[in-house]
Amino acid sequence: MSRGRAEIDRERCKGCTLCIGACPEKILAMSRDSFNRQGVPYAECFDESRCTACMSCAIICPDMAIRIIRLVTIGGE
Amino acid sequence: MPVDTVQEKVVYERPRSLADVPNHYCPGCGHGIIHKLLAQCIDELGIQESTILVAPVGCSVLAYNYLRVDGCEAAHGRAPAVATGLKRVHPDTTVISYQGDGDLLAIGTAETIHAANRGEKITVIFVNNAIYGMTGGQMAPTSLQAQKTKTSPYGRNPADVGFPIRACELLNTLQAPVFIERCAVSSVKTILKAKRAIMKGLRNQVEGKGYSFIEILSMCPTGWGMEPREAVSWMEAEMVPVFPLGNLRDR
Numbered sequence: 001m002s003r004g005r006a007e008i009d010r011e012r013c014k015g016c017t018l019c020i021g022a023c024p025e026k027i028l029a030m031s032r033d034s035f036n037r038q039g040v041p042y043a044e045c046f047d048e049s050r051c052t053a054c055m056s057c058a059i060i061c062p063d064m065a066i067r068i069i070r071l072v073t074i075g076g077e
Numbered sequence: 078m079p080v081d082t083v084q085e086k087v088v089y090e091r092p093r094s095l096a097d098v099p100n101h102y103c104p105g106c107g108h109g110i111i112h113k114l115l116a117q118c119i120d121e122l123g124i125q126e127s128t129i130l131v132a133p134v135g136c137s138v139l140a141y142n143y144l145r146v147d148g149c150e151a152a153h154g155r156a157p158a159v160a161t162g163l164k165r166v167h168p169d170t171t172v173i174s175y176q177g178d179g180d181l182l183a184i185g186t187a188e189t190i191h192a193a194n195r196g197e198k199i200t201v202i203f204v205n206n207a208i209y210g211m212t213g214g215q216m217a218p219t220s221l222q223a224q225k226t227k228t229s230p231y232g233r234n235p236a237d238v239g240f241p242i243r244a245c246e247l248l249n250t251l252q253a254p255v256f257i258e259r260c261a262v263s264s265v266k267t268i269l270k271a272k273r274a275i276m277k278g279l280r281n282q283v284e285g286k287g288y289s290f291i292e293i294l295s296m297c298p299t300g301w302g303m304e305p306r307e308a309v310s311w312m313e314a315e316m317v318p319v320f321p322l323g324n325l326r327d328r
Contacts, residue, residue: 004088011099012099014103016298017105017304017306018105018306020306022265055088055089056265059089060110060262060264060268061109062100062102062106062107062108062110063099063102063109064091064095064109064113067089067090067091068087068088069085069087070086071084071086072086073081073082073083073084074082074083074084
């Protein structure tokens, strides 16, 4: 199982919540008490350890607010 | 014993052809997704320097602000005619006409059908959201039967204004087009399919094959008066049965 994380640019997020519906691990949620400069709640990942870097959230994001970083293991046995 | 090292690799980021600016679309609008797909395909084919985008009239009128390719703005509905001219003068370029439903099927019906019938070697991206988004949610030619809009407050009545037009099926009666497909941007799966269709449409042009038409069902949460995720469910439940997804022609 690959691992990684989603980098969400909170200032680009418009709070449409499409990524939350698309995430298969259900680890995304809207911010509760904080807002971005546009005045809307933004998407956040509350449990990065479960992110599989599947890219679903980034693919559906209409505002290109999400970058996906995959952790790649090099070397070892 | 060798030690594992974990490296970070960026696997999904902004395509080069998509400008790094916030877009003006409403939250949950499908245009942002479609722009991104188009930019990814342009990057993957390596045709950024030789692409000309014909921007339409409607919400996506500012598409040239977001896609970093050469562009031209066409009057309402005239995008396929402008694209025809551009392609004939510059046969080595990739000409994309990006149009909405009001643009392509209302005021531009004649241009659409004749450009397809002549088999112009262009790629038409048709964004179908069943409503006029920019002007405030009026009925479009593709609005569904009984769909409530600003200009059909009791629902679209076919006895009065006819049934929704199915663009793909209409163009499929013509001989010249080489590629016709209908896709959607409602889920990750359909978005990936839409990307493959756009890729095919652009590749047809790079290879000089002919006219490609890609219809993409898209959400307009503001125009439909819904939350973005509600709009996605409505599209899958109501629009897809009327506008079935799939490939109609691939020569």
